[in-house]
Amino acid sequence: MFTVTLICTPGKLKVTPPLVQSLFYTWDGRNLVWLATNEAAKFEIFKKPENLQLIWKEMQILGIDLIVLPKHKSRKAILIADMDSTMIEQECINEMAEEAGFGLQVSKITELAMEGKLDFRQALKERVALLKGLPLSIVEQVYNTRISFTKGGSTLIATMKANGGYTALISGGFTNFTQIVAKKIGFDEHVANKLIHQNQNFTGELEPPIIDSKAKAKAMRDISSKLGLSPEEVLAVGDGANDVEMLQQAGMGVALHAKQAVQDQVTAKINHGDLTALLYLQGYKKSDFY
Secondary structure, three states: OEEEEEEEOOOOOOOOHHHHHHHHHHOOOEEEEEEEOOOEEEEEEOOOOOOHHHHHHHHHHHOEEEEEEEOOOOOOOEEEEOHHHHHEOOOHHHHHHHHHOOHHHHHHHHHHHHOOOOOHHHHHHHHHHOOOOOEOHHHHHHHHHHOOEOOOHHHHHHHHHHOOOEEEEEEEEEHHHHHHHHHHHOOOEEEEEEEEEEOOEEEEEEEOOOOOHHHHHHHHHHHHHHOOOOHHHEEEEEOOHHHHHHHHHOOEEEEEOOOHHHHOOOOEEEOOOOOOHHHHOOOOOHHHOO
């Protein structure tokens, strides 16, 4: 059995009854459930449709995310989330560089690294080296003036925690930011790279270990083990190439507004919905949200 979920941008009301019912009957659906009126619905099918890719493309044009996954235990016990361009709308290192006057140089490297076209570790070291001499105070300045939260993040965290879930922010970014973001949104813990500083200035170096793709996946497994659970109980979300391993090992891995290289390697893709889409994918109704 498979679960079919249709989700649109909140407020757009594009998941209409005629559209859902047409797909429901075409695919011989069972157990139709409306998760949010004209915004999200789900139903079950016996086998993955041969025309899934074609219908997915049509839904994308309409502004609707169509996700077909093997039927699973709906609600996950653990949420593992990336930070940059996932829980927040920016890449922190880009914003630090922009604030310091060399944003374009850093953003180009970031883009290539997130698309998987550059080695993440080397690209990170190269960008961090450019931060040498910047004052620690730039973190507060960037956070206060340049960082915005992705819509639905607080609702996602609050709803999962209210239902007994454990939440962790695992980032290839920096603890200087994850500690602030994790506290603000309500994550239970955070893991990220540590920037070395002396005399209130960054040295342009990182404290080992580097949190790359393998380290993020290991952190997910370690957190699961610590809680006496398996990665099958994890819902993971991210957008960059360094998230792929984590997304593929989780019970449910979601590419959120992700780079194409990531979307090509992950089954569940959200391009129109916000972070509340992750609740719909678990079977939560809008009336269940906190």
